[in-house]
Amino acid sequence: MNTITVNASMRYDIHIGPGLLGSLGQAVRQLGNAQKICLVSESTVFPRYGQAALDSLKDTGFSVDAFVFPAGEESKNGAVFLELLNFLAEKRLTRSDRIVALGGGVVGDLAGFAAASYLRGISFIQVPTTLLAAVDSSVGGKTAIDLPAGKNLAGAFHQPSLVLCDTDTLDSLPGDIFLDGSAEVIKYGVLYDEALFSHLEERGVAFHREAVITRCVELKRDVVALDEFDTGARMKLNLGHTVAHGIEAKSNFTISHGRAVAMGMAIITRAAVQMGLCDKGAAERIIHVLNQFGLPVSTDFSADDLYTYTLSDKKRSGGTVKLIVPREIGRCDIEPVGVEELKDWIRAGL
Numbered sequence: 117m118n119t120i121t122v123n124a125s126m127r128y129d130i131h132i133g134p135g136l137l138g139s140l141g142q143a144v145r146q147l148g149n150a151q152k153i154c155l156v157s158e159s160t161v162f163p164r165y166g167q168a169a170l171d172s173l174k175d176t177g178f179s180v181d182a183f184v185f186p187a188g189e190e191s192k193n194g195a196v197f198l199e200l201l202n203f204l205a206e207k208r209l210t211r212s213d214r215i216v217a218l219g220g221g222v223v224g225d226l227a228g229f230a231a232a233s234y235l236r237g238i239s240f241i242q243v244p245t246t247l248l249a250a251v252d253s254s255v256g257g258k259t260a261i262d263l264p265a266g267k268n269l270a271g272a273f274h275q276p277s278l279v280l281c282d283t284d285t286l287d288s289l290p291g292d293i294f295l296d297g298s299a300e301v302i303k304y305g306v307l308y309d310e311a312l313f314s315h316l317e318e319r320g321v322a323f324h325r326e327a328v329i330t331r332c333v334e335l336k337r338d339v340v341a342l343d344e345f346d347t348g349a350r351m352k353l354n355l356g357h358t359v360a361h362g363i364e365a366k367s368n369f370t371i372s373h374g375r376a377v378a379m380g381m382a383i384i385t386r387a388a389v390q391m392g393l394c395d396k397g398a399a400e401r402i403i404h405v406l407n408q409f410g411l412p413v414s415t416d417f418s419a420d421d422l423y424t425y426t427l428s429d430k431k432r433s434g435g436t437v438k439l440i441v442p443r444e445i446g447r448c449d450i451e452p453v454g455v456e457e458l459k460d461w462i463r464a465g466l
């Protein structure tokens with residue numbers, strides 16, 4: 117097992133390794149006094165891992181209630197959020213009790229936002245079961261629900277008290293969901309770490325799971341410690357995401373987030389070469405590794421369409437979009453780009 121400690125507004129540990137679900141109860145017990153736990157999960161994950169989590173928590177003396185909602189992004193909404201808050205109130209959880217989020221990013225975001233809101237904030241534990249949740253969403257305290265106007269439009273920064281990543285749970289992930297998470301793993305290599313990137317080049321999808329997740333989490337820990345509230349350095353985690361949001365929206369969300377991020381990274385990288393900002397050899401390596409994983413690196417959407425959909429993204433501020441631009445493997449810069457200029461970037465990268 118590897119343990120990483122995050123030093124943000126709250127200090128907490130992230131445990132990563134196989135077979136950790138059975139020690140969930142003990143790990144939560146070590147956080148201090150609590151009597152009740154609400155285990156939040158969804159309809160795909162709970163039947164697989166819910167009982168092990170319940171048993172471990174009950175064996176260590178907790179009184180546990182489970183709140184299970186239908187799997188999928190469609191559930192990350194205000195109605196399910198309110199249902200969960202009402203459930204917590206009915207079960208009379210107090211400020212010293214805890215929520216355990218067992219699942220992917222949808223469960224973590226929704227349960228985390230409920231933890232941030234219920235009684236003005238109670239403790240929660242992330243137990244990620246997707247690769248994306250393991251390397252990204254379970255760490256750093258961003259919690260949210262979607263609104264009809266867009267994704268993640270209501271939320272809070274609320275750090276977990278503990279993250280417990282049992283890498284065995286990733287065994288049951290469908291290949292396409294694992295691949296979506298892989299796009300985020302590749303992103304960390306491009307952003308910060310040549311050695312991680314080289315390992316991905318050598319091993320492809322057969323990368324060393326525990327070591328790679330640990331490295332990604334270390335990198336995220338460092339960014340979160342530097343910029344917990346996402347006003348500077350943390351924005352780099354959006355590499356590929358600005359254009360990806362446009363691709364997802366234009367496809368009416370039929371193209372998954374991970375695949376859109378892969379296309380977004382490839383488009384920005386090619387554009388950066390055209391603009392003389394990125395080394396050509398580095399760009400070839402990025403495109404090659406995405407190909408090697410079976411991730412898409414181009415789109416049939418036109419530059420005009422992508423521009424329109426990309427501009428409607430909420431992360432735009434005034435007349436500028438902050439693009440994350442690869443310079444070499446392991447080094448990217450934040451490049452403020454005028455909205456008019458954005459079209460040139462997209463055109464250059466297609």
Ligand code: NAD
Nearest residue numbers: 160187220221222223245246248249253258285288289293
């Ligand atoms: P998800 O939670 O919907 O999981 C993807 C699919 O995998 C679902 O169908 C789920 O039922 C299934 N699944 C989960 N674990 C499984 C397992 N072990 N075995 C078999 N199937 C399993 O999606 P995700 O990709 O984990 O996360 C996406 C969400 O995360 C989005 O809502 C996104 O906005 C959010 N997100 C948040 C942050 C953050 O910092 N908070 C960062 C990135 C993404």
Ligand code: GLY
Nearest residue numbers: 252256258350353
């Ligand atoms: N997933 C982006 C962030 O945590 O900031």
